[in-house]
Amino acid sequence: MAKAKGGVEEMVLKGKIKVPYTWYVGECASRFYVELRDNKRIFGTKCAKCNKVIVPPRSSCGKCFVPITEWVEVKDTGVVQTYTVVHYAVPGIQPLKPPYAYGIIKLDGADTGFVHVIVGADLTALKAGTRVKAVFKEERQGNMLDIQYFTPV
Amino acid sequence: MERIAIVGVGQTKHERRKRADSFADMVYEVTTKALADASMTIKDVDNVITVSNDFWDGRTISSMAVTDACGSNGKNVSTVEGDGTFGALYGMMRILSGYYGTTLVVSHLKGSESSMPHITNAMFDPVYERMLGLDSISSSALQARAYMDRYGITEEQCARVSVKNHKNAKNNPNAQVAMDITIDDVMKSRMLADPIKLYDCSPISDGACAIILANEKRAQKITKKPVWVRGVGYCAEAYHLGDRDLADPIALKAAAKKAYSMAGITNPRAEIDVAEIYDAFSYMELLWMEGLGLCEPGRAGRLVEQGVTEMGGELPINPSGGVLSAHTVLVAGLVRIVEAALQLRGDSGKRQVAGAKTALAHGINGPCGQSHCVWILGN
Amino acid sequence: MAKRVAIVGFGQTHHTTTRRDVNGVELINQAVTRALDDAHLTINDIDAIVIGNMDHFEGINYVDTWSIDGSGGYMKPIFKVCTGGTTGSTVAMAGFYHVASGMWNTVLAIGWEKNSESDTTGAIITAFEPVWDRPTFAGAVGGLAQDAMAYMHETGATLEDSARVAVRDRQHALNNPYAHLKLNISIDDVMNSPMISYPIRFLDMCPRTDGAAAVIYASEDKAEKITETPTWFIATSNRHDYTMAGDIPFGWLTSLRDASREVYKKAGIKEPLKEIDMGELYLPSSWAGLMWIEMLGLCKRGEGPKLVADGVTDMTGEFPINPSGGVLSCNPIGATGLLRVGEAAHQIMGKCDKRQVPDVKLALTTGFGGCFWSDVILLGKKKPS
Ligand SMILES: [Zn+2]
Numbered sequence: 020m021a022k023a024k025g026g027v028e029e030m031v032l033k034g035k036i037k038v039p040y041t042w043y044v045g046e047c048a049s050r051f052y053v054e055l056r057d058n059k060r061i062f063g064t065k066c067a068k069c070n071k072v073i074v075p076p077r078s079s080c081g082k083c084f085v086p087i088t089e090w091v092e093v094k095d096t097g098v099v100q101t102y103t104v105v106h107y108a109v110p111g112i113q114p115l116k117p118p119y120a121y122g123i124i125k126l127d128g129a130d131t132g133f134v135h136v137i138v139g140a141d142l143t144a145l146k147a148g149t150r151v152k153a154v155f156k157e158e159r160q161g162n163m164l165d166i167q168y169f170t171p172v
Numbered sequence: 173m174e175r176i177a178i179v180g181v182g183q184t185k186h187e188r189r190k191r192a193d194s195f196a197d198m199v200y201e202v203t204t205k206a207l208a209d210a211s212m213t214i215k216d217v218d219n220v221i222t223v224s225n226d227f228w229d230g231r232t233i234s235s236m237a238v239t240d241a242c243g244s245n246g247k248n249v250s251t252v253e254g255d256g257t258f259g260a261l262y263g264m265m266r267i268l269s270g271y272y273g274t275t276l277v278v279s280h281l282k283g284s285e286s287s288m289p290h291i292t293n294a295m296f297d298p299v300y301e302r303m304l305g306l307d308s309i310s311s312s313a314l315q316a317r318a319y320m321d322r323y324g325i326t327e328e329q330c331a332r333v334s335v336k337n338h339k340n341a342k343n344n345p346n347a348q349v350a351m352d353i354t355i356d357d358v359m360k361s362r363m364l365a366d367p368i369k370l371y372d373c374s375p376i377s378d379g380a381c382a383i384i385l386a387n388e389k390r391a392q393k394i395t396k397k398p399v400w401v402r403g404v405g406y407c408a409e410a411y412h413l414g415d416r417d418l419a420d421p422i423a424l425k426a427a428a429k430k431a432y433s434m435a436g437i438t439n440p441r442a443e444i445d446v447a448e449i450y451d452a453f454s455y456m457e458l459l460w461m462e463g464l465g466l467c468e469p470g471r472a473g474r475l476v477e478q479g480v481t482e483m484g485g486e487l488p489i490n491p492s493g494g495v496l497s498a499h500t501v502l503v504a505g506l507v508r509i510v511e512a513a514l515q516l517r518g519d520s521g522k523r524q525v526a527g528a529k530t531a532l533a534h535g536i537n538g539p540c541g542q543s544h545c546v547w548i549l550g551n
Numbered sequence: 552m553a554k555r556v557a558i559v560g561f562g563q564t565h566h567t568t569t570r571r572d573v574n575g576v577e578l579i580n581q582a583v584t585r586a587l588d589d590a591h592l593t594i595n596d597i598d599a600i601v602i603g604n605m606d607h608f609e610g611i612n613y614v615d616t617w618s619i620d621g622s623g624g625y626m627k628p629i630f631k632v633c634t635g636g637t638t639g640s641t642v643a644m645a646g647f648y649h650v651a652s653g654m655w656n657t658v659l660a661i662g663w664e665k666n667s668e669s670d671t672t673g674a675i676i677t678a679f680e681p682v683w684d685r686p687t688f689a690g691a692v693g694g695l696a697q698d699a700m701a702y703m704h705e706t707g708a709t710l711e712d713s714a715r716v717a718v719r720d721r722q723h724a725l726n727n728p729y730a731h732l733k734l735n736i737s738i739d740d741v742m743n744s745p746m747i748s749y750p751i752r753f754l755d756m757c758p759r760t761d762g763a764a765a766v767i768y769a770s771e772d773k774a775e776k777i778t779e780t781p782t783w784f785i786a787t788s789n790r791h792d793y794t795m796a797g798d799i800p801f802g803w804l805t806s807l808r809d810a811s812r813e814v815y816k817k818a819g820i821k822e823p824l825k826e827i828d829m830g831e832l833y834l835p836s837s838w839a840g841l842m843w844i845e846m847l848g849l850c851k852r853g854e855g856p857k858l859v860a861d862g863v864t865d866m867t868g869e870f871p872i873n874p875s876g877g878v879l880s881c882n883p884i885g886a887t888g889l890l891r892v893g894e895a896a897h898q899i900m901g902k903c904d905k906r907q908v909p910d911v912k913l914a915l916t917t918g919f920g921g922c923f924w925s926d927v928i929l930l931g932k933k934k935p936s
Contacts, residue, residue: 103368173654226633269647
């Protein structure tokens with residue numbers, strides 16, 4: 020039994036904050052998720068000022084600070100810009116059992132990186148520049164994990 | 173700008189688990205230490221800034237835990253939620269406003285009481301990225317890889333930072349993880365998210381820190397060894413990891429530029445004598461060195477190999493052992509300021525850099541150093 | 552070099568129970584865009600940003616960095632302040648200190664909340680000390696009810712007295728196109744509404760709201776170039792004195808008394824009711840509208856009910872309170888205190904349309920939260936000397 024500085028037994032209370040959340044993704048992200056769920060298509064928005072195709076889509080450009088209204092479909096293939104293979108487990112947060120990889124992927128047709136998980140036979144062969152393709156879930160719910168993972172092609 | 177000085181500092185020992193101390197106990201300890209250091213009483217404190225985070229503390233309005241302990245009753249007080257360097261910044265602004273002559277800034281955290289991956293996962297946007305399960309280690313690994321690929325920085329060069337800082341920590345009685353390790357030890361430590369291994373990571377820590385700032389008039393009366401704020405800069409860049417070039421810390425460059433211009437520094441490598449940098453992971457010390465303009469992009473690895481940043485080197489970095497040796501989140505940036513101030517006062521004991529006249533302290537907010545705060549201090 | 556500070560722009564979103572059409576970042580963007588439009592500025596004119604909300608209402612850690620796309624903070628200095636219910640007024644003060652410090656000329660202050668995204672009361676309960684207070688503390692209503700009970704017991708104020716405040720603020724909201732609740736209610740309606748926690752009935756209590764507010768501050772060097780009607784920051788003070796629920800002197804909001812006295816002293820005000828023209832006050836329950844105007848020194852102890860009943864605080868009275876409809880009509884918590892400041896600034900600028908109080912020269916605003924903490928800000932038309 021641990022003793023504090025004053026020699027008294029140190030008591031510990033266990034607790035957990037349990038606050039349920041419901042995030043309204045807004046009209047812009049709703050359109051992205053509906054396309055992902057219903058049509059397995061990935062959409063971005065294109066800023067009229069800097070001409071960048073932003074994926075996942077934003078309703079305004081963070082850099083130009085102007086509203087964006089133009090929608091652009093991008094490919095479900097792309098190039099790994101950076102990656103890491105995760106070897107430690109955090110149950111309840113991680114979508115897959117390690118080892119699996121995270122990558123920032125520049126989808127074909129996009130100007131920004133798309134963060135997702137990468138699964139493949141040989142993750143040690145993963146490199147910046149590796150081409151990957153999205154694998155969609157059979158049962159899609161309208162969230163980021165409707166793309167089950169990307170895999171090297 | 174009117175001259176502002178650091179006139180008192182206090183910190184706890186940083187430990188893995190402070191079982192005996194509540195948030196209030198830790199804050200009371202550092203408040204009384206800082207007051208004693210400045211030979212002040214709480215009556216001499218004109219206003220207070222507390223720094224805390226509701227996620228880490230498991231509590232909405234986390235500052236409520238420490239209002240008694242920091243002595244803010246009957247005073248104007250506010251709370252910054254972010255790294256302690258930002259809290260100190262707000263404390264300084266409040267003096268510059270002319271409303272107050274002195275500000276006490278306190279920060280506390282007990283990493284032991286909560287869950288790092290869950291809390292850092294909550295940095296990620298629930299609309300797009302949170303479900304992917306990123307946390308501070310995995311997101312930083314993406315940045316480390318991007319940086320190392322860009323410039324050919326090696327894992328051994330990163331490991332060298334860890335070896336250096338843990339060795340420096342042996343001279344710091346407040347550090348948590350002080351040890352003699354080799355590059356090989358780091359390389360062979362458990363792989364968490366490559367290229368980041370266990371010994372490339374900062375620990376989970378409990379602790380608190382306080383500083384007292386004063387305007388010039390008050391500072392001259394309070395202490396014979398004021399540490400002057402010569403420049404401060406802070407800046408944030410894009411949020412989504414995919415919107416950023418993770419190998420190019422543009423927000424840090426902008427923050428440093430502002431701080432240097434206020435301080436009249438044109439050649440930071442030559443003019444800064446000692447730096448306390450937010451090295452939450454070993455690669456960060458290298459990347460932030462480059463962002464701070466202490467070397468050309470891609471050169472930090474070589475500099476570390478050459479021993480430039482060791483104790484006794486041309487520009488010692490993290491004589492305290494840095495964040496790698498004690499990572500009391502939020503508190504850690506304030507500790508960087510305190511360590512820099514102690515160096516300038518000549519009060520750093522065994523970790524003293526001889527004759528330090530200009531020091532740099534640095535803190536970060538957000539994933540992969542999205543927002544930075546840079547302080548230049550002088551004596 | 553310390554600078555005098557003015558408010559030069561204010562924007563708020565449409566407020567409602569659930570803003571499904573936007574996520575948090577987009578909500579922030581709406582308020583920021585409206586504030587910039589109000590000041591005829593662009594984001595490039597903004598030197599620095601300060602933002603606030605309460606973490607557990609949306610479950611976002613590091614909101615300052617998360618919100619960059621919406622706030623316009625890309626490559627700008629930004630940090631977050633957070634003090635619970637006082638967050639909005641804390642943001643307002645931080646905007647002031649940013650500019651007063653002389654470090655920045657033009658600063659954007661943002662407060663926001665999407666209370667629909669979580670369990671508001673569940674999150675508020677976590678505000679209390681886990682070892683001592685949390686097992687027995689029952690969210691915001693419980694504390695306010697105890698405060699009201701202590702006051703009733705001492706002064707003999709009645710439920711009809713408090714209902715008058717509930718009706719007044721709701722009537723005022725009918726003039727505010729942005730208000731969340733537009734309830735054309737009578738004292739009978741309040742008296743017949745369900746009892747939540749005695750003596751607080753359903754219609755005595757504020758709602759929970761989705762919404763955002765943004766206020767733009769400028770230094771004396773810039774303010775008059777940006778607008779012909781800058782609203783000057785005259786004085787501010789706050790007290791966040793209590794730590795535990797048991798510390799609170801229920802029935803006496805001493806934090807508000809002390810903070811307001813400091814503000815009056817700084818501003819040279821001796822008779823606030825006479826010298827100040829109106830108030831936008833953070834009154835989370837109708838009872839607060841009786842007790843706390845006494846703490847503000849607008850009348851003597853126990854005379855709050857009479858002041859309200861005599862119509863002094865109505866739109867046509869000597870000291871109109873909450874022309875916007877106040878917190879009882881709109882409560883996006885992290886924005887609530889900032890809305891008070893923005894509304895008061897627009898009153899002084901003469902931009903309040905149907906809710907305009909004629910010729911406002913000095914306006915008092917307050918924030919409330921935490922452990923019965925208070926923030927006070929006094930705004931004025933005349934540039935301080
Ligand atoms: Zn753009």
